[in-house]
Amino acid sequence: MDGLNELLILGGSLFAIFVIFCIARLLGLGRKPDLRDADCALVVAQEVESGFEAKRVSISAAKDAALLKSEDGRIMLIKRHGGHFVGRILTGKASAQEEVDALIVNPSKAEQHFGSVRLRLDDAASWADAINRL
C-alpha cells in the first residue's frame, strides 16, 4: 500500500511539474535573445571566457550564433540556448562542413550534448577552413 501511495505521489508530482511548465509557456515567459552586432557577440564571448579578445567576429544571419577568432588564433563558437547564449573554444577535434546555405560546426564528439551549430555566414568558407585546420 505504501508503495502504491508513493507511486501516486510520484505521478502527481510529475503532473504538477508538467502543469507548471505549461503555465510558464502560457504566460509567455522566456525570451530569445539576439546577437544584434559584433559588440553584443564580444560581450557574450567575455561571458564564455573572461578575457577572450576577438579580432574577427561573424554573426549568423539568424543572429542566433556566431564565430569569433582571437589574436592568438583561437576560435570560439557561440550559440543561443534558451534565454541565454553558450559557447565553446574549438579544438582540433572540431569540424566544420559547408552546406548550400549554411556552415555546420561540430565542436567535438565529446560535446554531443552541446550539439552541432548551423550558421549562415557570408564568409563561411574561410571559417570552415580555419576550423578544420585547428
Added chain:
Amino acid sequence: MPDFSPTQIAVPFFIVAILSEMIWSRLRSPAAYEPKDTLVSLAFGLGSTVAGTLLGGFAVGVLVKAYDYRLIDFGQEWWTVWWAWPLAFVLDDLKYYWLHRAGHRIRWMWAAHVNHHSSQHYNLSTALRQTWTGAFTFGLLFAVPLVLLGFHPVMLAFVGGINLVYQFWIHTEAIDKMPRWFEAIMNTPSHHRVHHATNPRYLDRNYAGVFIIWDKMFGTFEPERGDEKIRYGIIKQLGSFNLLWSVFHEWIGMLRDIWRAPWRHKLSYLLREPGWSHDGSRDTSDAIRERWHQRQALSQHHSD
C-alpha cells in the same frame, strides 16, 4: 519527537511562490524564466527526492550508529531539551557552510553539487535543482561531529530541513536587498546571487546557508555590486536541457579524467578543485580570478 519533514510541508508553499514569481516575471522580467529550464529544475527537485528515498538509508544508518558514541547525552527524551534545537540549528548551519565549501572546492563533491548551479537562470525554481548523487560523496562525514557531540540524527535532519526551506526564497531576482541589519547577518537573495554568479569577481564566494556571518568569518564573503551584471550558471555552461546529462555530466567528466590521467595524478582529479588539470590545460576559479585581477590592474594602469 518531530515525525514530519519541514521540506515536505513546504512543498505547497514552494509551488505557490514559484507561480507568484512567474507572474512577477511576466510583468517585470520575462527573461527571468525559461519554460524548459524550469522543467529541468523541477524534475531535478523530484528526482532528488526519489534519490534521497532510495539512497538515504546508508547515511541514516551511519549517523544512528555514530550516535551510540556521543559525548554528551541529552537523555531519552532529547527532543524536550529546548535549547538544543537552536544550538543544533546554528551548528548545523556552520556544518552546511563547510559542506557547501567542500562542494565547490573538491571535484568529487562538486560532481554532485554542480547540479544546483547548472541553470543560467536564477529564480525560485532554481532552488529545487538539488542533487541526485549526494549519496555517492563523503558529505555525510560533515554531520558526524555533530552526532558525536550528542545531537540526535533526527534533530539534525529536522534543522537541516528548515535550513533547506530557508534557502528556497533567496533564489530570486525579484528581491533586491533586505534591510541592512538583515543583510549583515542572514543569507539573502543578494548574497546568494553572488554565489550563483560566474563573474570572476564572484567565483566561489558566499557559501552560507542561513547565516552569512560564516563567510565573513572565514574570508569568503563578497557583496553584490550594483555596477556589475551577474551571469549565472557554471564556467562551462551545459548548452543542453537534457536532464540526465545535467545530472551526470560532471561525474562522467571526472571519471573520464581519472581514467586518462597518469597514475600519480589520478587522485588529484578526484580531490582537487574543479578545473584543476595535471598539464595546466584548464582553469580553476582561482586562476580565472587571478587573471581577471591582472587585467583589471592593467586597464587601471592604462587609464591613469
